[in-house]
Amino acid sequence: MRNLETKKEIRHKIIRLRKEMDPLVWQQATNTITETVINHPLFLEATDIYCYANYNGETGTLAIMEEAWKLGKSVWFPRVEGGEMNFYLVEQKEDLQPGAYGILEPTGEYKADGYDGLLIMPGVAFDEECHRIGYGGGFYDKYLEKHPDLHTIAVAFELQIYRELPFEEHDIKPEKVITEKHIYPLESGECFL
Numbered sequence: 144m145r146n147l148e149t150k151k152e153i154r155h156k157i158i159r160l161r162k163e164m165d166p167l168v169w170q171q172a173t174n175t176i177t178e179t180v181i182n183h184p185l186f187l188e189a190t191d192i193y194c195y196a197n198y199n200g201e202t203g204t205l206a207i208m209e210e211a212w213k214l215g216k217s218v219w220f221p222r223v224e225g226g227e228m229n230f231y232l233v234e235q236k237e238d239l240q241p242g243a244y245g246i247l248e249p250t251g252e253y254k255a256d257g258y259d260g261l262l263i264m265p266g267v268a269f270d271e272e273c274h275r276i277g278y279g280g281g282f283y284d285k286y287l288e289k290h291p292d293l294h295t296i297a298v299a300f301e302l303q304i305y306r307e308l309p310f311e312e313h314d315i316k317p318e319k320v321i322t323e324k325h326i327y328p329l330e331s332g333e334c335f336l
Contacts, residue, residue, distance in 0.1 A: 148309075149309070150276050150279070150309060153267065153268045153276055153305070153308070154267050154268070154276065154278070154279070157267050157268050157302070157303050158199060158200065158267060160302050160303075161199070161200030161201065161300065161302070161303070162199070162200045164200065164300070164302075169200070169203075169300075170203075171323075172202070172300055172301075172322075172323035173202050173203035173206075174206075175323040176202050176203075176298050176299075176300075176321055176322065176323055177203065177206045177207055177210075179321050179326065180207055180263070180296060180298060180321055181206075181207060181210045183296065183319070183321070183326075185261050185294045185296055185318070185319070186207075186211075186261055186296070189216065189259075189260045189261035189294065190216055190217065190259070190260065191216065191217045191218075191219060191255065191259060191260030191261070192207070192208070192211040192216050192217070192218050192219070192260060192261055192263065193219045193220075193221075193230050193255065193257075193260055193261065193262035193263065193293065194207055194208050194211070194218060194219070194220060194263045195220060195221055195263065195265050196220065196239060196246060196247035196248075197265075198244070198245070198246045198247075201265055201298075202298040202299060202300060204263060204298065205236075207263060207298075208233070212234075217232060217260075218232070218233050218234070219231060219232055219233065219249075219255045219260075220233045220239060220247070220248065220249040221248070221249075221282070221286075222242065222248045222249055223243070223280075223282060227282075227285070228282040228283070228285070228286050229254050229255070229286075230249075230254070230255040230257065230286075231249035231251045231252065231253060231254055231255065232249070232251050232253040232254075232255070233249050233251065234251075238250055238251055257286070257289065257290035257292075257293060258290065258292055258293075259292060259293070260293055260294070261293070261294045261295070261296060262283075262286075262287070262293045262294070262295050262296075263296055263297070263298060264283055264295055264296065264297040264298075264317050265277065265278075265283075265297070265298075266297050266299060266303070266317075266320075267303065268299075268303050268304075268305055268308060269297060269299055269303060269304055269305070269308070269317075269320045269327065270304065270305045270306060270307050270308040270310075271304065271305075271306055271307075271327055271328060271329065272307075272316070272327075272328055273297070273316040273317050273318070273319070273320050273327055273328055274307075274308045274310040274314065274316050275297060275308075275310075275314065275315075275316050275317065275320075276308055276309075276310075283315070284313065284314060284315045287315045288315065294318060295315075295317040295318050295319075296317055296318065296319045296320070296321055297317040297319070297320045297321070298320075298321050298322075299320055299321075299322055300322060300323060301322040301323055301324045301325070303322070304320070304322060304325075304327065
C-alpha cells in the first residue's frame with residue numbers, strides 16, 4: 144500500500160474531476176445510477192430510506208427521494224448538530240433548506256430511530272471492495288456504528304472508483320457501491336450494466 148495516494152490527495156483529485164464533468168454526462172450518469180438504485184432489492188424492500196442532498200458535483204439523489212415517496216416509503220435526511228449527525232423525516236422537498244455550506248438539510252424535528260431501512264451513502268472515492276473515503280468528518284462511520292442494522296448503498300460515478308484505497312479498520316464500508324457502469328463489489332464474471 145506504500146504507493147497509494149493519500150486520502151487528502153484523492154479527495155482533491157476526485158472533487159476536481161466531479162466538478163469538471165460535462166453537465167450532460169453528469170445527468171446521464173445520475174439517471175443510470177438512480178434507475179439501478181430504485182430497482183435494487185435493498186431499496187425495494189426498505190420502508191425507510193436514509194438519503195442526503197447531493198453537493199459539490201456528487202451523483203444526484205433527489206430522484207431517489209422522489210421515487211421513495213411515490214412508493215410510500217419514509218425519507219430521512221441528515222443534519223449535523225453539535226458534532227453529531229442524525230436523520231430527520233422529510234415529507235416534501237420544502238422540508239429541506241440550505242444549511243451549513245449551502246447543503247440542503249431537513250428542517251423537521253422528527254428524528255429517525257435508525258433501526259431499519261436503507262442508507263444511501265455519499266463518498267469522495269471508493270475501491271472495488273467498497274472501501275470508502277468520505278469528506279473526513281467520520282459522520283457516517285459514527286452513525287452506522289450506532290445503527291448497525293441499516294443496509295447501505297453508496298452512489299458514485301465510475302471515475303470515483305479505485306482498484307485499492309487506503310483505509311482504517313474502523314472505517315465502515317457500504318454493502319454496495321452503485322455507479323453508472325457497475326455494482327461493486329463485482330460478482331465473479333460480472334460485466335458492465
